[in-house]
Amino acid sequence: MSTATPHLPHTVTATMQAAVFHGAGDIRVETVARPTVTEPTDAVIRLVATCVCGSDLWYYRGESDHDVSGIGHEALGVITEVGDTAAGSLQPGQLVIVPFAYSDNTCPHCEVGMHTACRNGGYFGRGALGCQAEYVRVPQAAGTCVPVPPGHYCMSKIKDLLALSDVMGTGYHAIDAALVKPGNTVAVIGDGAVGLSAVLAAKMRGAATIIMLGSRTAARQQLAIDCGATTVISARGQEAIDEVLQITAGIGVDGVAECVGTGAAMTTAIRIARPGAVIGRVGLPHDAPIDELYTFGHNIGVRGGPAPVRAYLDELLAAVLDGDLQPGKVFDYTTTLDNIAAAYAAMDTRQATKTLIDFTAGNGITTTV
Ligand SMILES: [Zn+2]
Structure with a gap:
Protein backbone atom coordinates (compact mmCIF):
# COMPACT_ATOMS: atom_id res chain seq x y z
CA MET A 1 0.00 0.00 0.00
CA VAL A 167 25.81 -7.30 -20.38
CA MET A 168 28.83 -5.30 -19.20
CA GLY A 169 28.28 -6.21 -15.56
CA THR A 170 27.88 -9.85 -16.53
CA GLY A 171 31.11 -9.88 -18.53
CA TYR A 172 32.79 -8.13 -15.63
CA HIS A 173 31.46 -10.76 -13.24
CA ALA A 174 33.03 -13.54 -15.32
CA ILE A 175 36.42 -11.85 -15.04
CA ASP A 176 35.92 -11.05 -11.36
CA ALA A 177 34.85 -14.63 -10.62
CA ALA A 178 37.93 -15.90 -12.50
CA LEU A 179 40.12 -13.84 -10.14
CA VAL A 180 41.91 -12.18 -13.07
CA LYS A 181 44.96 -10.16 -12.06
CA PRO A 182 47.17 -7.65 -13.91
CA GLY A 183 49.52 -9.36 -16.35
CA ASN A 184 47.38 -12.50 -16.64
CA THR A 185 46.66 -14.51 -19.75
CA VAL A 186 42.89 -14.79 -20.02
CA ALA A 187 40.62 -16.74 -22.35
CA VAL A 188 37.07 -15.64 -23.12
CA ILE A 189 34.70 -18.25 -24.51
CA GLY A 190 31.78 -16.83 -26.49
CA ASP A 191 31.84 -13.90 -28.90
CA GLY A 192 28.36 -12.65 -28.01
CA ALA A 193 27.82 -9.36 -26.22
CA VAL A 194 28.69 -10.84 -22.82
CA GLY A 195 31.92 -12.36 -24.15
CA LEU A 196 32.88 -9.04 -25.72
CA SER A 197 32.10 -7.33 -22.41
CA ALA A 198 34.31 -9.87 -20.65
CA VAL A 199 37.11 -8.84 -23.01
CA LEU A 200 36.56 -5.20 -22.00
CA ALA A 201 36.57 -6.25 -18.34
CA ALA A 202 39.76 -8.30 -18.73
CA LYS A 203 41.42 -5.24 -20.22
CA MET A 204 40.16 -3.10 -17.31
CA ARG A 205 41.67 -5.62 -14.91
CA GLY A 206 45.04 -5.38 -16.65
CA ALA A 207 45.19 -8.75 -18.39
CA ALA A 208 48.22 -8.84 -20.69
CA THR A 209 46.95 -11.46 -23.14
CA ILE A 210 43.26 -11.84 -23.96
CA ILE A 211 42.29 -14.76 -26.16
CA MET A 212 38.79 -14.74 -27.66
CA LEU A 213 37.58 -18.23 -28.57
CA GLY A 214 34.84 -19.31 -30.93
CA SER A 215 34.50 -16.20 -33.06
CA ARG A 216 33.84 -17.12 -36.66
CA THR A 217 32.60 -14.01 -38.41
CA ALA A 218 34.97 -11.26 -39.51
CA ALA A 219 32.79 -8.48 -38.05
CA ARG A 220 32.60 -10.18 -34.65
CA GLN A 221 36.35 -10.89 -34.68
CA GLN A 222 37.06 -7.22 -35.40
CA LEU A 223 34.72 -6.19 -32.58
CA ALA A 224 36.61 -8.50 -30.22
CA ILE A 225 39.89 -6.87 -31.23
CA ASP A 226 38.34 -3.40 -30.82
CA CYS A 227 37.33 -4.43 -27.28
CA GLY A 228 40.88 -5.50 -26.44
CA ALA A 229 41.32 -9.12 -27.54
CA THR A 230 44.96 -9.81 -28.46
CA THR A 231 44.24 -13.12 -30.21
CA VAL A 232 41.06 -14.41 -31.82
CA ILE A 233 40.61 -18.14 -32.38
CA SER A 234 37.84 -19.20 -34.73
CA ALA A 235 38.17 -22.92 -34.04
CA ARG A 236 36.03 -24.70 -31.48
CA GLY A 237 36.33 -27.95 -29.56
CA GLN A 238 39.63 -29.87 -29.46
CA GLU A 239 41.14 -27.70 -32.18
CA ALA A 240 40.55 -24.58 -30.07
CA ILE A 241 42.00 -26.31 -26.99
CA ASP A 242 45.12 -27.26 -28.95
CA GLU A 243 45.55 -23.70 -30.25
CA VAL A 244 45.31 -22.16 -26.77
CA LEU A 245 47.82 -24.65 -25.37
CA GLN A 246 50.13 -23.87 -28.27
CA ILE A 247 49.88 -20.11 -27.63
CA THR A 248 50.59 -20.61 -23.92
CA ALA A 249 53.53 -23.01 -24.41
CA GLY A 250 51.46 -25.90 -23.09
CA ILE A 251 50.72 -24.13 -19.78
CA GLY A 252 47.12 -23.03 -20.26
CA VAL A 253 45.53 -19.74 -19.27
CA ASP A 254 45.43 -18.05 -15.85
CA GLY A 255 41.72 -17.46 -16.00
CA VAL A 256 38.74 -18.31 -18.21
CA ALA A 257 35.52 -16.35 -18.74
CA GLU A 258 32.93 -18.91 -19.84
CA CYS A 259 30.14 -16.87 -21.44
CA VAL A 260 28.16 -19.53 -23.30
CA GLY A 261 26.78 -22.18 -20.93
CA THR A 262 26.92 -25.26 -23.15
CA GLY A 263 28.69 -28.50 -22.29
CA ALA A 264 31.16 -27.97 -25.12
CA ALA A 265 32.06 -24.50 -23.82
CA MET A 266 32.59 -25.79 -20.28
CA THR A 267 34.75 -28.67 -21.51
CA THR A 268 36.89 -26.22 -23.49
CA ALA A 269 37.17 -23.93 -20.46
CA ILE A 270 38.35 -26.78 -18.24
CA ARG A 271 40.88 -28.07 -20.77
CA ILE A 272 42.53 -24.69 -21.42
CA ALA A 273 42.75 -23.68 -17.74
CA ARG A 274 46.21 -24.02 -16.27
CA PRO A 275 46.50 -25.94 -12.99
CA GLY A 276 45.17 -23.73 -10.21
CA ALA A 277 43.20 -21.48 -12.57
CA VAL A 278 39.63 -20.41 -11.97
CA ILE A 279 36.83 -20.48 -14.54
CA GLY A 280 34.36 -17.62 -14.16
CA ARG A 281 31.09 -18.77 -15.66
CA VAL A 282 28.18 -16.54 -16.55
CA GLY A 283 26.56 -18.51 -19.35
CA LEU A 284 23.38 -20.14 -18.01
CA PRO A 285 24.33 -23.86 -17.93
CA HIS A 286 22.37 -26.01 -20.34
CA ASP A 287 23.57 -29.60 -19.97
CA ALA A 288 27.09 -28.46 -19.04
CA PRO A 289 28.54 -30.93 -16.54
CA ILE A 290 31.86 -30.17 -14.85
CA ASP A 291 34.50 -32.91 -15.15
CA GLU A 292 35.02 -33.58 -11.44
CA LEU A 293 38.15 -35.74 -11.73
CA TYR A 294 39.95 -33.46 -14.19
CA THR A 295 39.16 -30.28 -12.23
CA PHE A 296 40.16 -32.03 -8.98
CA GLY A 297 43.36 -33.35 -10.50
CA HIS A 298 44.35 -29.91 -11.78
CA ASN A 299 43.08 -27.81 -8.86
CA ILE A 300 40.79 -25.93 -11.25
CA GLY A 301 38.07 -23.81 -9.68
CA VAL A 302 34.67 -22.99 -11.14
CA ARG A 303 32.93 -19.88 -9.82
CA GLY A 304 30.20 -17.63 -11.06
CA GLY A 305 26.49 -17.51 -11.67
CA PRO A 306 23.92 -14.76 -12.09
CA ALA A 307 25.98 -11.57 -12.11
ZN1 LIG B 1 19.83 -7.64 -0.42
Whole structure:
Protein backbone atom coordinates (compact mmCIF):
# COMPACT_ATOMS: atom_id res chain seq x y z
CA MET A 1 0.00 0.00 0.00
CA SER A 2 1.36 3.31 -0.96
CA THR A 3 0.54 6.65 -2.39
CA ALA A 4 2.62 7.48 -5.39
CA THR A 5 4.33 10.81 -5.55
CA PRO A 6 2.18 12.59 -8.14
CA HIS A 7 5.01 14.29 -9.95
CA LEU A 8 4.56 12.82 -13.37
CA PRO A 9 6.50 14.69 -16.02
CA HIS A 10 3.75 14.33 -18.59
CA THR A 11 0.30 12.89 -19.00
CA VAL A 12 0.28 9.13 -18.78
CA THR A 13 -2.38 6.73 -19.84
CA ALA A 14 -3.56 3.57 -18.08
CA THR A 15 -2.10 1.42 -20.80
CA MET A 16 1.19 1.07 -22.61
CA GLN A 17 2.83 -0.84 -25.41
CA ALA A 18 4.90 -3.84 -24.38
CA ALA A 19 6.53 -6.88 -25.93
CA VAL A 20 4.70 -10.06 -24.98
CA PHE A 21 6.21 -13.52 -25.30
CA HIS A 22 3.70 -15.92 -26.87
CA GLY A 23 5.90 -18.91 -27.57
CA ALA A 24 9.02 -19.94 -29.42
CA GLY A 25 9.71 -17.47 -32.22
CA ASP A 26 6.59 -15.47 -31.34
CA ILE A 27 7.13 -12.03 -29.77
CA ARG A 28 4.31 -9.52 -30.22
CA VAL A 29 3.79 -5.91 -29.25
CA GLU A 30 0.52 -5.46 -27.39
CA THR A 31 -1.39 -2.90 -25.39
CA VAL A 32 -1.21 -3.88 -21.71
CA ALA A 33 -1.83 -2.23 -18.35
CA ARG A 34 0.75 0.39 -17.48
CA PRO A 35 2.53 -0.56 -14.25
CA THR A 36 2.08 1.63 -11.19
CA VAL A 37 3.66 1.78 -7.77
CA THR A 38 2.22 -1.08 -5.70
CA GLU A 39 4.67 -1.16 -2.78
CA PRO A 40 6.19 1.80 -0.93
CA THR A 41 9.63 0.56 -2.01
CA ASP A 42 8.66 0.63 -5.72
CA ALA A 43 9.37 3.09 -8.47
CA VAL A 44 8.10 3.16 -12.04
CA ILE A 45 10.34 4.18 -14.89
CA ARG A 46 9.62 5.23 -18.43
CA LEU A 47 12.08 3.46 -20.69
CA VAL A 48 14.71 5.41 -22.57
CA ALA A 49 16.30 2.25 -23.95
CA THR A 50 16.13 -1.50 -23.50
CA CYS A 51 17.56 -4.38 -25.47
CA VAL A 52 17.31 -8.05 -26.30
CA CYS A 53 19.59 -10.31 -24.27
CA GLY A 54 21.32 -13.47 -25.46
CA SER A 55 19.48 -15.20 -22.63
CA ASP A 56 16.12 -14.09 -24.10
CA LEU A 57 17.03 -16.28 -27.05
CA TRP A 58 16.82 -19.41 -24.91
CA TYR A 59 13.06 -18.67 -24.65
CA TYR A 60 12.79 -17.50 -28.24
CA ARG A 61 14.30 -20.78 -29.42
CA GLY A 62 12.06 -22.85 -27.15
CA GLU A 63 15.01 -24.10 -25.08
CA SER A 64 13.74 -22.59 -21.80
CA ASP A 65 10.18 -22.05 -20.60
CA HIS A 66 8.63 -18.60 -20.35
CA ASP A 67 5.11 -17.45 -19.44
CA VAL A 68 2.90 -15.80 -22.01
CA SER A 69 3.70 -12.38 -20.58
CA GLY A 70 6.08 -9.45 -20.63
CA ILE A 71 9.73 -10.15 -21.30
CA GLY A 72 13.11 -8.41 -21.18
CA HIS A 73 15.27 -7.45 -18.23
CA GLU A 74 17.58 -4.60 -19.24
CA ALA A 75 16.57 -1.03 -18.64
CA LEU A 76 17.68 2.56 -18.76
CA GLY A 77 14.83 4.90 -17.94
CA VAL A 78 13.49 8.04 -16.34
CA ILE A 79 11.65 7.73 -13.05
CA THR A 80 8.00 8.72 -13.35
CA GLU A 81 6.63 7.57 -10.00
CA VAL A 82 8.11 6.65 -6.63
CA GLY A 83 6.58 4.98 -3.59
CA ASP A 84 6.81 6.60 -0.14
CA THR A 85 9.90 4.69 0.99
CA ALA A 86 11.72 4.96 -2.33
CA ALA A 87 11.01 8.72 -2.33
CA GLY A 88 13.64 9.06 0.37
CA SER A 89 16.36 8.54 -2.21
CA LEU A 90 14.84 8.81 -5.69
CA GLN A 91 12.89 11.53 -7.46
CA PRO A 92 10.76 11.62 -10.60
CA GLY A 93 12.77 12.87 -13.55
CA GLN A 94 15.99 11.07 -12.62
CA LEU A 95 17.66 8.98 -15.30
CA VAL A 96 18.49 5.60 -13.78
CA ILE A 97 20.18 2.35 -14.73
CA VAL A 98 18.22 -0.70 -13.60
CA PRO A 99 20.21 -3.94 -13.22
CA PHE A 100 18.50 -7.12 -14.42
CA ALA A 101 18.03 -8.24 -10.81
CA TYR A 102 16.42 -6.01 -8.21
CA SER A 103 17.88 -5.89 -4.72
CA ASP A 104 17.62 -3.90 -1.49
CA ASN A 105 21.40 -3.31 -1.46
CA THR A 106 21.36 -3.66 2.34
CA CYS A 107 20.80 -7.33 3.32
CA PRO A 108 23.67 -9.64 4.36
CA HIS A 109 24.04 -11.04 0.82
CA CYS A 110 24.04 -7.59 -0.77
CA GLU A 111 26.60 -6.44 1.80
CA VAL A 112 29.10 -8.96 0.45
CA GLY A 113 28.31 -8.01 -3.14
CA MET A 114 26.06 -10.94 -4.00
CA HIS A 115 23.04 -8.88 -4.98
CA THR A 116 21.52 -11.62 -7.12
CA ALA A 117 20.96 -13.56 -3.88
CA CYS A 118 19.28 -10.58 -2.15
CA ARG A 119 16.82 -11.69 0.53
CA ASN A 120 14.31 -9.18 -0.82
CA GLY A 121 15.40 -9.44 -4.43
CA GLY A 122 14.30 -11.02 -7.65
CA TYR A 123 14.62 -10.77 -11.40
CA PHE A 124 13.07 -8.65 -14.10
CA GLY A 125 11.87 -10.33 -17.26
CA ARG A 126 8.35 -11.63 -16.74
CA GLY A 127 4.85 -10.18 -16.48
CA ALA A 128 4.76 -6.58 -15.25
CA LEU A 129 8.51 -6.78 -14.70
CA GLY A 130 9.20 -7.17 -18.41
CA CYS A 131 11.54 -4.38 -19.50
CA GLN A 132 10.81 -4.54 -23.24
CA ALA A 133 7.98 -2.11 -22.61
CA GLU A 134 7.29 1.60 -22.37
CA TYR A 135 7.19 1.46 -18.57
CA VAL A 136 8.37 -0.96 -15.94
CA ARG A 137 7.82 -1.25 -12.21
CA VAL A 138 11.05 -1.43 -10.22
CA PRO A 139 10.77 -3.23 -6.86
CA GLN A 140 13.29 -2.28 -4.13
CA ALA A 141 13.89 0.85 -6.17
CA ALA A 142 16.20 2.62 -3.73
CA GLY A 143 18.57 -0.32 -3.71
CA THR A 144 18.17 -1.20 -7.38
CA CYS A 145 18.20 2.06 -9.35
CA VAL A 146 21.54 3.72 -9.97
CA PRO A 147 21.02 7.39 -10.89
CA VAL A 148 23.03 8.85 -13.73
CA PRO A 149 24.14 12.46 -13.18
CA PRO A 150 21.97 15.02 -15.02
CA GLY A 151 23.39 15.98 -18.38
CA HIS A 152 23.09 15.56 -22.10
CA TYR A 153 23.74 12.03 -23.28
CA CYS A 154 24.14 11.26 -26.96
CA MET A 155 22.96 7.90 -28.31
CA SER A 156 26.48 6.52 -28.04
CA LYS A 157 26.49 7.26 -24.30
CA ILE A 158 22.92 5.94 -23.94
CA LYS A 159 24.21 2.66 -25.35
CA ASP A 160 27.09 2.62 -22.87
CA LEU A 161 24.73 3.29 -19.97
CA LEU A 162 22.21 0.64 -21.06
CA ALA A 163 25.00 -1.94 -21.38
CA LEU A 164 25.62 -1.51 -17.65
CA SER A 165 22.19 -2.93 -16.77
CA ASP A 166 23.32 -6.43 -17.69
CA VAL A 167 25.81 -7.30 -20.38
CA MET A 168 28.83 -5.30 -19.20
CA GLY A 169 28.28 -6.21 -15.56
CA THR A 170 27.88 -9.85 -16.53
CA GLY A 171 31.11 -9.88 -18.53
CA TYR A 172 32.79 -8.13 -15.63
CA HIS A 173 31.46 -10.76 -13.24
CA ALA A 174 33.03 -13.54 -15.32
CA ILE A 175 36.42 -11.85 -15.04
CA ASP A 176 35.92 -11.05 -11.36
CA ALA A 177 34.85 -14.63 -10.62
CA ALA A 178 37.93 -15.90 -12.50
CA LEU A 179 40.12 -13.84 -10.14
CA VAL A 180 41.91 -12.18 -13.07
CA LYS A 181 44.96 -10.16 -12.06
CA PRO A 182 47.17 -7.65 -13.91
CA GLY A 183 49.52 -9.36 -16.35
CA ASN A 184 47.38 -12.50 -16.64
CA THR A 185 46.66 -14.51 -19.75
CA VAL A 186 42.89 -14.79 -20.02
CA ALA A 187 40.62 -16.74 -22.35
CA VAL A 188 37.07 -15.64 -23.12
CA ILE A 189 34.70 -18.25 -24.51
CA GLY A 190 31.78 -16.83 -26.49
CA ASP A 191 31.84 -13.90 -28.90
CA GLY A 192 28.36 -12.65 -28.01
CA ALA A 193 27.82 -9.36 -26.22
CA VAL A 194 28.69 -10.84 -22.82
CA GLY A 195 31.92 -12.36 -24.15
CA LEU A 196 32.88 -9.04 -25.72
CA SER A 197 32.10 -7.33 -22.41
CA ALA A 198 34.31 -9.87 -20.65
CA VAL A 199 37.11 -8.84 -23.01
CA LEU A 200 36.56 -5.20 -22.00
CA ALA A 201 36.57 -6.25 -18.34
CA ALA A 202 39.76 -8.30 -18.73
CA LYS A 203 41.42 -5.24 -20.22
CA MET A 204 40.16 -3.10 -17.31
CA ARG A 205 41.67 -5.62 -14.91
CA GLY A 206 45.04 -5.38 -16.65
CA ALA A 207 45.19 -8.75 -18.39
CA ALA A 208 48.22 -8.84 -20.69
CA THR A 209 46.95 -11.46 -23.14
CA ILE A 210 43.26 -11.84 -23.96
CA ILE A 211 42.29 -14.76 -26.16
CA MET A 212 38.79 -14.74 -27.66
CA LEU A 213 37.58 -18.23 -28.57
CA GLY A 214 34.84 -19.31 -30.93
CA SER A 215 34.50 -16.20 -33.06
CA ARG A 216 33.84 -17.12 -36.66
CA THR A 217 32.60 -14.01 -38.41
CA ALA A 218 34.97 -11.26 -39.51
CA ALA A 219 32.79 -8.48 -38.05
CA ARG A 220 32.60 -10.18 -34.65
CA GLN A 221 36.35 -10.89 -34.68
CA GLN A 222 37.06 -7.22 -35.40
CA LEU A 223 34.72 -6.19 -32.58
CA ALA A 224 36.61 -8.50 -30.22
CA ILE A 225 39.89 -6.87 -31.23
CA ASP A 226 38.34 -3.40 -30.82
CA CYS A 227 37.33 -4.43 -27.28
CA GLY A 228 40.88 -5.50 -26.44
CA ALA A 229 41.32 -9.12 -27.54
CA THR A 230 44.96 -9.81 -28.46
CA THR A 231 44.24 -13.12 -30.21
CA VAL A 232 41.06 -14.41 -31.82
CA ILE A 233 40.61 -18.14 -32.38
CA SER A 234 37.84 -19.20 -34.73
CA ALA A 235 38.17 -22.92 -34.04
CA ARG A 236 36.03 -24.70 -31.48
CA GLY A 237 36.33 -27.95 -29.56
CA GLN A 238 39.63 -29.87 -29.46
CA GLU A 239 41.14 -27.70 -32.18
CA ALA A 240 40.55 -24.58 -30.07
CA ILE A 241 42.00 -26.31 -26.99
CA ASP A 242 45.12 -27.26 -28.95
CA GLU A 243 45.55 -23.70 -30.25
CA VAL A 244 45.31 -22.16 -26.77
CA LEU A 245 47.82 -24.65 -25.37
CA GLN A 246 50.13 -23.87 -28.27
CA ILE A 247 49.88 -20.11 -27.63
CA THR A 248 50.59 -20.61 -23.92
CA ALA A 249 53.53 -23.01 -24.41
CA GLY A 250 51.46 -25.90 -23.09
CA ILE A 251 50.72 -24.13 -19.78
CA GLY A 252 47.12 -23.03 -20.26
CA VAL A 253 45.53 -19.74 -19.27
CA ASP A 254 45.43 -18.05 -15.85
CA GLY A 255 41.72 -17.46 -16.00
CA VAL A 256 38.74 -18.31 -18.21
CA ALA A 257 35.52 -16.35 -18.74
CA GLU A 258 32.93 -18.91 -19.84
CA CYS A 259 30.14 -16.87 -21.44
CA VAL A 260 28.16 -19.53 -23.30
CA GLY A 261 26.78 -22.18 -20.93
CA THR A 262 26.92 -25.26 -23.15
CA GLY A 263 28.69 -28.50 -22.29
CA ALA A 264 31.16 -27.97 -25.12
CA ALA A 265 32.06 -24.50 -23.82
CA MET A 266 32.59 -25.79 -20.28
CA THR A 267 34.75 -28.67 -21.51
CA THR A 268 36.89 -26.22 -23.49
CA ALA A 269 37.17 -23.93 -20.46
CA ILE A 270 38.35 -26.78 -18.24
CA ARG A 271 40.88 -28.07 -20.77
CA ILE A 272 42.53 -24.69 -21.42
CA ALA A 273 42.75 -23.68 -17.74
CA ARG A 274 46.21 -24.02 -16.27
CA PRO A 275 46.50 -25.94 -12.99
CA GLY A 276 45.17 -23.73 -10.21
CA ALA A 277 43.20 -21.48 -12.57
CA VAL A 278 39.63 -20.41 -11.97
CA ILE A 279 36.83 -20.48 -14.54
CA GLY A 280 34.36 -17.62 -14.16
CA ARG A 281 31.09 -18.77 -15.66
CA VAL A 282 28.18 -16.54 -16.55
CA GLY A 283 26.56 -18.51 -19.35
CA LEU A 284 23.38 -20.14 -18.01
CA PRO A 285 24.33 -23.86 -17.93
CA HIS A 286 22.37 -26.01 -20.34
CA ASP A 287 23.57 -29.60 -19.97
CA ALA A 288 27.09 -28.46 -19.04
CA PRO A 289 28.54 -30.93 -16.54
CA ILE A 290 31.86 -30.17 -14.85
CA ASP A 291 34.50 -32.91 -15.15
CA GLU A 292 35.02 -33.58 -11.44
CA LEU A 293 38.15 -35.74 -11.73
CA TYR A 294 39.95 -33.46 -14.19
CA THR A 295 39.16 -30.28 -12.23
CA PHE A 296 40.16 -32.03 -8.98
CA GLY A 297 43.36 -33.35 -10.50
CA HIS A 298 44.35 -29.91 -11.78
CA ASN A 299 43.08 -27.81 -8.86
CA ILE A 300 40.79 -25.93 -11.25
CA GLY A 301 38.07 -23.81 -9.68
CA VAL A 302 34.67 -22.99 -11.14
CA ARG A 303 32.93 -19.88 -9.82
CA GLY A 304 30.20 -17.63 -11.06
CA GLY A 305 26.49 -17.51 -11.67
CA PRO A 306 23.92 -14.76 -12.09
CA ALA A 307 25.98 -11.57 -12.11
CA PRO A 308 25.48 -9.22 -9.16
CA VAL A 309 25.57 -6.29 -11.57
CA ARG A 310 24.57 -3.82 -8.84
CA ALA A 311 27.84 -4.58 -7.01
CA TYR A 312 29.90 -3.37 -9.97
CA LEU A 313 27.70 -0.51 -11.14
CA ASP A 314 29.34 2.37 -9.29
CA GLU A 315 32.77 1.43 -10.67
CA LEU A 316 31.50 0.74 -14.19
CA LEU A 317 29.35 3.89 -14.33
CA ALA A 318 32.34 6.01 -13.31
CA ALA A 319 34.42 4.40 -16.06
CA VAL A 320 31.70 5.10 -18.65
CA LEU A 321 31.24 8.72 -17.54
CA ASP A 322 35.01 9.24 -17.64
CA GLY A 323 35.09 7.85 -21.18
CA ASP A 324 37.40 4.99 -20.18
CA LEU A 325 34.86 2.27 -20.96
CA GLN A 326 32.60 2.01 -24.02
CA PRO A 327 30.51 -1.15 -23.58
CA GLY A 328 27.83 0.27 -25.90
CA LYS A 329 29.90 -0.88 -28.86
CA VAL A 330 28.28 -4.31 -28.50
CA PHE A 331 25.05 -2.83 -29.87
CA ASP A 332 25.13 -3.17 -33.63
CA TYR A 333 21.40 -3.01 -34.39
CA THR A 334 18.98 -0.34 -33.22
CA THR A 335 15.22 -0.27 -33.71
CA THR A 336 12.00 0.70 -31.94
CA LEU A 337 9.61 -1.36 -29.83
CA ASP A 338 7.21 -1.83 -32.77
CA ASN A 339 9.92 -3.82 -34.53
CA ILE A 340 11.07 -5.92 -31.61
CA ALA A 341 10.18 -9.18 -33.36
CA ALA A 342 12.75 -8.29 -36.02
CA ALA A 343 15.25 -7.46 -33.27
CA TYR A 344 14.87 -10.97 -31.85
CA ALA A 345 15.14 -12.54 -35.30
CA ALA A 346 18.31 -10.58 -36.09
CA MET A 347 19.99 -11.90 -32.95
CA ASP A 348 18.66 -15.41 -33.45
CA THR A 349 20.21 -15.55 -36.91
CA ARG A 350 23.41 -13.85 -35.67
CA GLN A 351 22.89 -10.93 -38.03
CA ALA A 352 23.15 -8.77 -34.91
CA THR A 353 25.36 -9.14 -31.85
CA LYS A 354 22.97 -7.20 -29.65
CA THR A 355 19.88 -5.22 -30.53
CA LEU A 356 18.89 -1.98 -28.85
CA ILE A 357 15.30 -0.78 -28.54
CA ASP A 358 15.29 3.00 -28.67
CA PHE A 359 12.43 4.89 -27.01
CA THR A 360 13.91 8.36 -27.46
CA ALA A 361 12.30 9.08 -30.84
CA GLY A 362 8.80 10.48 -31.09
CA ASN A 363 7.57 9.91 -27.56
CA GLY A 364 8.61 13.09 -25.82
CA ILE A 365 11.72 11.69 -24.19
CA THR A 366 14.85 13.64 -24.86
CA THR A 367 18.31 12.48 -24.04
CA THR A 368 18.81 15.51 -21.81
CA VAL A 369 17.60 14.94 -18.26
ZN1 LIG B 1 19.83 -7.64 -0.42
